[in-house]
Amino acid sequence: xxxxxxxxxxxxxxxxxxxxxxxxxxxxxxxxxxxxxxxxxxxxxxxxxxxxxxxxxxxxxxxxxxxxxxxxxxxxxxxxxxxxxxxxxxxxxxxxxxxxxxxxxxxxxxxxxxxxxxxxxxxxxxxxxxxxxxxxxxxxxxxxxxxxxxxxxxxxxxxxxxxxxxxxxxxxxxxxxxxxxxxxxxxxxxxxxxxxxxxxxxxxxxxxxxxxxxxxxxxxxxxxxxxxxxxxxxxxxxxxxxxxxxxxxxxxxxxxxxxxxxxxxxxxxxxxxxxxxxxxxxxxxxxxxxxxxxxxxxxxxxxxxxxxxxxxxxxxxxxxxxxxxxxxxxxxxxx
Amino acid sequence: xxxxxxxxxxxxxxxxxxxxxxxxxxxxxxxxxxxxxxxxxxxxxxxxxxxxxxxxxxxxxxxxxxxxxxxxxxxxxxxxxxxxxxxxxxxxxxxxxxxxxxxxxxxxxxxxxxxxxxxxxxxxxxxxxxxxxxxxxxxxxxxxxxxxxxxxxxxxxxxxxxxxxxxxxxxxxxxxxxxxxxxxxxxxxxxxxxxxxxxxxxxxxxxxxxxxxxxxxxxxxxxxxxxxxxxxxxxxxxxxxxxxxxxxxxxxxxxxxxxxxxxxxxxxxxxxxxxxxxxxxxxxxxxxxxxxxxxxxxxxxxxxxxxxxxxxxxxxxxxxxxxxxxxxxxxxxxx
Numbered sequence: 241x242x243x244x245x246x247x248x249x250x251x252x253x254x255x256x257x258x259x260x261x262x263x264x265x266x267x268x269x270x271x272x273x274x275x276x277x278x279x280x281x282x283x284x285x286x287x288x289x290x291x292x293x294x295x296x297x298x299x300x301x302x303x304x305x306x307x308x309x310x311x312x313x314x315x316x317x318x319x320x321x322x323x324x325x326x327x328x329x330x331x332x333x334x335x336x337x338x339x340x341x342x343x344x345x346x347x348x349x350x351x352x353x354x355x356x357x358x359x360x361x362x363x364x365x366x367x368x369x370x371x372x373x374x375x376x377x378x379x380x381x382x383x384x385x386x387x388x389x390x391x392x393x394x395x396x397x398x399x400x401x402x403x404x405x406x407x408x409x410x411x412x413x414x415x416x417x418x419x420x421x422x423x424x425x426x427x428x429x430x431x432x433x434x435x436x437x438x439x440x441x442x443x444x445x446x447x448x449x450x451x452x453x454x455x456x457x458x459x460x461x462x463x464x465x466x467x468x469x470x471x472x473x474x475x476x477x478x479x480x481x482x483x484x485x486x487x488x489x490x491x492x493x494x495x496x497x498x499x500x501x502x503x504x505x506x507x508x509x510x511x512x513x514x515x516x517x518x519x520x521x522x523x524x525x526x527x528x529x530x531x532x533x534x535x536x537x538x539x540x541x542x543x544x545x546x547x548x549x550x551x552x553x554x555x556x557x558x559x560x561x562x563x564x565x566x567x568x569x570x571x572x573x574x575x
Numbered sequence: 576x577x578x579x580x581x582x583x584x585x586x587x588x589x590x591x592x593x594x595x596x597x598x599x600x601x602x603x604x605x606x607x608x609x610x611x612x613x614x615x616x617x618x619x620x621x622x623x624x625x626x627x628x629x630x631x632x633x634x635x636x637x638x639x640x641x642x643x644x645x646x647x648x649x650x651x652x653x654x655x656x657x658x659x660x661x662x663x664x665x666x667x668x669x670x671x672x673x674x675x676x677x678x679x680x681x682x683x684x685x686x687x688x689x690x691x692x693x694x695x696x697x698x699x700x701x702x703x704x705x706x707x708x709x710x711x712x713x714x715x716x717x718x719x720x721x722x723x724x725x726x727x728x729x730x731x732x733x734x735x736x737x738x739x740x741x742x743x744x745x746x747x748x749x750x751x752x753x754x755x756x757x758x759x760x761x762x763x764x765x766x767x768x769x770x771x772x773x774x775x776x777x778x779x780x781x782x783x784x785x786x787x788x789x790x791x792x793x794x795x796x797x798x799x800x801x802x803x804x805x806x807x808x809x810x811x812x813x814x815x816x817x818x819x820x821x822x823x824x825x826x827x828x829x830x831x832x833x834x835x836x837x838x839x840x841x842x843x844x845x846x847x848x849x850x851x852x853x854x855x856x857x858x859x860x861x862x863x864x865x866x867x868x869x870x871x872x873x874x875x876x877x878x879x880x881x882x883x884x885x886x887x888x889x890x891x892x893x894x895x896x897x898x899x900x901x902x903x904x905x906x907x908x909x910x
Binding site for chain 2: 355
């Protein structure tokens with residue numbers, strides 16, 4: 241009964257854009273002559289690593305907090321996240337000057353815990369093998385009277401991520417690309433792709449939407465192929481793309497994306513690293529593994545870009561220096 | 576008798592901007608809340624690694640080629656450069672569909688030679704210990720009837736680099752920074768800083784201009800202190816900042832910059848690497864050692880940013896992956 245759920249609309253995306261004006265970065269839409277040549281088409285890259293907190297997640301988090309009534313917001317916010325969502329919520333809470341508690345697994349990379357604490361959030365760690373983060377979060381929300389900000393299945397979060405789509409439509413036209421044939425973006429739970437779908441459905445109705453995922457976590461590709469929400473299947477699957485590990489497409493996000501999407505693409509860790517290296521050499525943009533999967537799908541030739549205009553979202557750049565150095569050492573030179 | 580030289584003016588910068596419209600990238604002016612907090616002021620970062628060819632040099636090169644009469648340009652262009660200027664000239668020549676020959680030392684990094692060849696330029700190498708690049712260049716120009724594009728002491732190059740200053744003035748105002756107290760940029764021969772001086776003299780006359788250089792190559796700092804153009808003194812000096820090795824301020828650039836500049840700052844290799852690591856973590860921008868010296872001057876506390884608005888130019892991002900990995904491994908975490 242998905243129709244009963246409160247799905248966000250284009251109007252919500254516009255309202256989010258008004259809230260985010262002057263707060264979020266209008267990230268540039270980059271273009272690389274080298275990439276265009278190689279792919280024999282026009283490729284425009286939305287550079288969300290340049291967003292506040294280094295990923296698009298700030299957009300949705302800020303809009304979610306802005307949507308909570310002031311007397312409620314004052315009591316604080318809680319998020320579960322080992323990464324970008326947590327940093328986005330922490331930074332947004334700080335701008336509203338309200339307390340934030342981010343629940344992270346105790347074995348999360350030290351650099352991510354440090355970056356979250358640098359946003360003045362309280363970090364509560366839990367043992368991911370013996371404790372339930374849901375229980376911890378519920379207890380925190382009860383104790384503080386705080387609001388839980390979910391990472392994707394949340395109308396205000398989806399609307400916030402959709403502001404990126406408004407920018408893309410305007411920036412593509414500014415660059416003389418008056419028709420966007422395809423947009424491809426990384427997919428975890430679908431908050432970003434749902435927001436982009438809402439924006440482009442109105443502003444660029446011919447654009448076909450595609451998802452990019454790591455191999456072994458291609459739940460969206462399989463869900464689009466069958467028309468129903470499917471889970472990732474292999475519990476032993478591993479990926480370098482730590483930001484793209486949600487178990488299945490969201491209950492709200494899937495029905496928004498599905499009518500606008502054709503299919504999903506899955507890429508290997510090696511392809512993600514090659515895309516990170518390409519972005520280093522040709523774009524001078526730091527992209528994390530999960531943020532690079534859409535670029536990887538394009539660079540690997542899986543997405544046909546010939547003679548068309550393709551928008552590729554690079555969604556984040558929060559990557560451990562050692563992982564980054566490894567990608568540079570392994571990645572082929574782009575020329 | 577500098578007054579006799581054909582110094583470019585603000586009008587030349589405006590003409591360059593018209594030529595570069597839709598060709599050069601209007602690079603973003605980035606801001607990091609973390610940086611603002613740490614320096615207790617507002618710092619705006621002009622992100623020229625995102626420019627075509629990965630550095631600001633494309634601006635001047637393209638404007639120089641556009642300024643040559645068509646019948647002359649058709650015969651081709653020649654530049655001496657082991658790095659960013661060569662890539663800028665090669666890319667500009669390609670856009671005009673004219674031949675380019677870039678004269679590079681035979682021991683230049685393979686990656687720079689490959690990047691220049693990727694722009695379809697012919698690369699001519701010479702032995703820097705036994706051959707004169709000036710002789711080689713002069714011979715090439717004579718044989719081809721080609722035009723030599725000098726890296727900085729060239730009015731059209733200075734005017735082209737100045738287009739960055741027009742963008743900075745507009746973008747700072749868009750960001751609500753209605754007064755720029757100081758602008759600091761990397762300095763080699765001064766083409767960029769002269770262009771910026773011309774632009775800001777008209778659009779932001781209160782702005783104080785400063786140069787940033789590597790230690791051991793602080794010819795501009797010493798020249799500003801004494802009021803006359805001085806050479807780098809120590810032939811044994813070495814620096815990681817391969818883009819900032821010009822022996823002294825330019826004959827054209829110095830008289831343009833001097834009346835608007837207060838002083839120069841010099842930074843160590845370790846400070847440049849720390850700035851590269853900071854840009855990786857907090858800005859997600861790839862910056863090369865020479866491109867990072869102005870950011871390094873600010874981060875190291877040498878430039879007082881407290882309570883003021885400071886614009887910092889990051890001028891390029893063409894860096895060897897191994898050097899970059901080393902900077903990340905050594906650089907402190909910013910949080």
